[in-house]
Amino acid sequence: MSARQTIRRAAAAMRDGSLTSVELTRAALKAASMTESQVHAYLTLDTEGALQAAEMADSELGAGDDRGPLHGIPIALKDNMVTKGIETTCSSRILSGYVPPYSATVVERLEEGGAVITGKTNLDEFAMGSSTEHSAFGPTRNPWDTDRVPGGSSGGSAVTVAVGSALGALGSDTGGSVRQPASLTGVVGMKPTYGLVSRYGLIPFASSLDQIGPFTRTVADAVDVLSVIAGHDPHDATSIPGSVPNLDAGLGRGLDGVKVGVVSEMQRDETEPAVRGAVANIIEQMEANGAKVQEVSLPSFEYALSAYYLIAPAEASANLARFDGVRYGNRVDGANVADMMSKTRADGFGAEVIRRILLGTYALSAGHFDAFYGQALKVRSLVRRDLDAAYEDVDVLVGPTSPTTAFELGAKTADPLTMYLTDVFTIPANLSGHPAISVPVGLDEAGLPIGFQVMAPALGEPTLFQVAEAVESIAAFDQEPELAGSLA
Amino acid sequence: MPIDIDIAHVARLARIELSDAELAEHGRHCADILEHAAKVQALDTEGIQPTSHPLPLVNAFRDDVVTPGRVLARDVVLDQAPAVEDVYFRVPPALEDE
Numbered sequence: 001m002s003a004r005q006t007i008r009r010a011a012a013a014m015r016d017g018s019l020t021s022v023e024l025t026r027a028a029l030k031a032a033s034m035t036e037s038q039v040h041a042y043l044t045l046d047t048e049g050a051l052q053a054a055e056m057a058d059s060e061l062g063a064g065d066d067r068g069p070l071h072g073i074p075i076a077l078k079d080n081m082v083t084k085g086i087e088t089t090c091s092s093r094i095l096s097g098y099v100p101p102y103s104a105t106v107v108e109r110l111e112e113g114g115a116v117i118t119g120k121t122n123l124d125e126f127a128m129g130s131s132t133e134h135s136a137f138g139p140t141r142n143p144w145d146t147d148r149v150p151g152g153s154s155g156g157s158a159v160t161v162a163v164g165s166a167l168g169a170l171g172s173d174t175g176g177s178v179r180q181p182a183s184l185t186g187v188v189g190m191k192p193t194y195g196l197v198s199r200y201g202l203i204p205f206a207s208s209l210d211q212i213g214p215f216t217r218t219v220a221d222a223v224d225v226l227s228v229i230a231g232h233d234p235h236d237a238t239s240i241p242g243s244v245p246n247l248d249a250g251l252g253r254g255l256d257g258v259k260v261g262v263v264s265e266m267q268r269d270e271t272e273p274a275v276r277g278a279v280a281n282i283i284e285q286m287e288a289n290g291a292k293v294q295e296v297s298l299p300s301f302e303y304a305l306s307a308y309y310l311i312a313p314a315e316a317s318a319n320l321a322r323f324d325g326v327r328y329g330n331r332v333d334g335a336n337v338a339d340m341m342s343k344t345r346a347d348g349f350g351a352e353v354i355r356r357i358l359l360g361t362y363a364l365s366a367g368h369f370d371a372f373y374g375q376a377l378k379v380r381s382l383v384r385r386d387l388d389a390a391y392e393d394v395d396v397l398v399g400p401t402s403p404t405t406a407f408e409l410g411a412k413t414a415d416p417l418t419m420y421l422t423d424v425f426t427i428p429a430n431l432s433g434h435p436a437i438s439v440p441v442g443l444d445e446a447g448l449p450i451g452f453q454v455m456a457p458a459l460g461e462p463t464l465f466q467v468a469e470a471v472e473s474i475a476a477f478d479q480e481p482e483l484a485g486s487l488a
Numbered sequence: 489m490p491i492d493i494d495i496a497h498v499a500r501l502a503r504i505e506l507s508d509a510e511l512a513e514h515g516r517h518c519a520d521i522l523e524h525a526a527k528v529q530a531l532d533t534e535g536i537q538p539t540s541h542p543l544p545l546v547n548a549f550r551d552d553v554v555t556p557g558r559v560l561a562r563d564v565v566l567d568q569a570p571a572v573e574d575v576y577f578r579v580p581p582a583l584e585d586e
Contacts, residue, residue, distance in 0.1 A: 101564045194542045208541045234550040235558065238543060306527040317502060324503070326577050331570035337582045342505035351514075354504055359518050361502040362493060363525075371529060372522070377538030379528045384539055416517050417524055433542020458542075 004480060007073050007167050007221040014061055014072050021061070021072030024167070025054035025116050028074040032118070032165035035483050039141045039150075041159035043079050044087055045119040050074065053116040060114065069224035071114030076166035078157045079120035080127055081212070082201045083107055090203050091125045091135035094329045094348025104201020105236070106170060106212055106229045113228040118166050121156030125350045126320065127177055127205045129153045130422045133413055134352040141409070142185060143481035144448055148406040151181030151422075154215070158185040161215045163484045168225045169215040174205050175308055176401075176426025178213045179438040183401035183451025186440040186479070188468075189215050190222045193458050194433030195240040197226070198233030206315035207238075209308075209430040219439065219469040223247045226461070245459050250466025255289045258467060259394040261296035266399030266425050274444035279400045282441050282452050285474045286398075291467075296390045296397060300382040301428055307383070308427045309420055310363045310376035316353075317360030323348065355416060384432045391457040396467045400425055401438040401451035429455050437468045441475035449477075491522040 005024075013019035029047055036042060057072035077083065080090045082100035084107075089095045103111075110117065124134040132140040132155025140155040142148040143163045150159050154171025158181035161169050171178040173191035182189025191213045199210055214225035227247050233239045262283055267276065287293045325331035325344035332347045334340035349357070363372040390397060402422060412419040429436040435458070438451040452471055456464035495515035499506050506514065562575060571578040 098568070101560050101568065102558065234548075235555075237548040238541070238545065239548075240543070241548075300531075303528055303531055306525045309521060310525050310528065321503075325570055326579055327565075328568040329570070334580055336584065337579050338503065339505075340580050341503045342500075345503055346505040349504070354506070354510075355514055355517055355521075357502050357504065358495065358498050358514055359521060362498050362518065362522070365498065365501060372525065374538060375528045375531075375533060376525070377540055378533035378536040379531055381536050381539040382531065382533070384542070415520075417520055420521070431539075431542075 004217055004478065005164070005167065006218050007069065007216060007224050008218070010073060010167060011069055011071070021054040021057040021116060022051065024072065025050050025074050028118055028165050028167065031163055031484070035143065035163045035165060038146050038483060039143050039159050039163060040138055041121055041140050041156040041163070041165060042076070042119045043089060043091065043122050043137055043156070046086060046117060050116050050118045057114050057116060067112070067114035068228065070110065070228050073115055073168060074118045074166045075110055075115045076118045076121050076157055076160040076169040077107065078123055078154050078169070078171045080123060080172060080203045081107060081170065082203065083117070083120065086120060088120065091123045091137055092348060092350070092353070093136045094323050094344070096136070096330065098329060102201065105198035105233045107201065109229050115228070118160070121160055121169065123156060124153035125353050126203070127153040127172055127174055128316065128352050128356050130176070130180060130419050131412065132156060132181070133409060134350055136350055139409060142406045143483040144186065145406065148408050148448070149184070151184035151402070151406065153177040155181045157215050158182055158187055158189065161187045161217060162481060168221060170212055170229070171215055172202055172210055172212050173430065174209045175312060175430050176423040178215065179426050179436060179451070179453060180402050180423060182215055182438040184406040184449065186449030186477070187215050187217060188219055188222050188437065188439055189213065190226065190437040191429060191435060192226060192230065192461065193240070193435045195238050196230050196244065198236040198239050200233055200235040204319045206312040207319060208315060209312060219465055219472050220251060222437070223251065223465050245461050247461050247465060249462040251469055253466050255286055255291040255467065255470045258291045258396070260286055260291045260293045260467070261390055261394035261397045262293060263301065263397050263399045264295055264297045265301035268403065271400055271403040272405065272444070275400050275403065275405065275450050278442045278450045279452055282471055282474060283398060286471065289470065289474065294394065296394060298386040298390060300379065300386045303379050304383050304428045304431055305420065305424050307376040307379040308431060310372050311380065313356040313360030314363045314373050315360070317357045317364065320353070320357055352416070380431045383428055387428065387432045387434060395456070395463050397455040399453055401453040405444045405446070405448035405450060425453060434458055435461050435464050437464055439468050439471045439475065440477045441471065442477060443479065491519045491526065493519055493522070
């Protein structure tokens, strides 16, 4: 089997004249036309716009006007990032038909970098979910087994990269919504340090946790995508001022002398044996390749999930107050303003979004604030303190991305709490704001992908990518779902 | 410990009109989730400061100048609205007739 197409390979081929962006984009669009009826990764496929951008990229590259690593590369966007002139729905009925009048900063940066935007991908409504089943426009399916979910909430973006209907994609990660679907679909998914990538134009779910990150086929490709979208944005008050760390500084440096912490609380009995086995095997080989491995205990991890399911809904209930049928989105008429708003929101939001708004409203309401939301914010401090203490002794922390491989559609929708538990390993990095990445390392006995998670301290992206690339090289995972189209 | 929620009151606060059956189901799910989330109350947080944000933020100011391309014209904004009248968003009456 020839090596899979990657952003780095395609970029080199476009510069030595053996590939054009139009050829690459046509291949991605063909992969979409061959797979969409089975996986439903895209909500909007912008065939015409993509081909125009590809032609432009070819003529610019031909004229020596090189815009960098993503010039001419097909990239898909999760449908919670606003795109001027292209419908943006958050997979919600309340925004069905909404065409934004401006683009998110990440979209502008991709366009300035010459990327070819292929379209908008499916998600759990307003990014609330872990399976991409909570979409008003129907679920996305896992290309490795279409009876199973791709994870979520950025399931559509993950699947475009898995099947080759894009070579890279952006998702947003609030509690694991990039890393968990990457794990379940066999691709690389990364959450940057909070504030490294602008959230301007990302329709918010939980503002203190949300961060945009890349899906790619390789770690080096993730470096390239992040290098284009990262950087200070004066339009996002939480954007980190100053320069971006040298993201590829660690690539190719291996594991010699790297101090790796294995998180005890992530070696749980509930984790599937195949996942535990694959993770243990990688850690063993990391040690054989020069890493100094030690066990690390983070006692507050046990409480992170509980804190998250108070903090995230509380922020969501405030953020989603803007959808009231007045300034944008859809409206259901009523006798007075309150009636109109109550009917509009009942009609426009799906059950999971309503559940989280109710939870958040309760946690913030008089009489419950201190016991729930206030206490959750203190637990958040403890999680961060535990992590900061751990990073005094180790360079990175490792463990599984998800306790399970892909589960069947419908398996967890009846009981929201079991769905929430799928995020147990990814949430701590959101609470602390630290970067983390999922790298595919193998398949379980059913042929479903397993993800390995690496976490690093704030702005530790160079070390994170260094270790992730070494893990990628140890695992040598090069399989793809049978559904995948050829991007050669 | 089971959590007792007046879910109809919460739904009113959140401005979401739900049927009795929907209220019952959401009430049950929210109680389950809050019971699990109440684990945080078991932790000793005496003297711990809350973290509302992962970054040690200071006020972020930018120059008070118009950024062309990031300012929307009034017509463009009004075009997004479900109902407008003249240069205003139009909504049903806010006050009941006496």
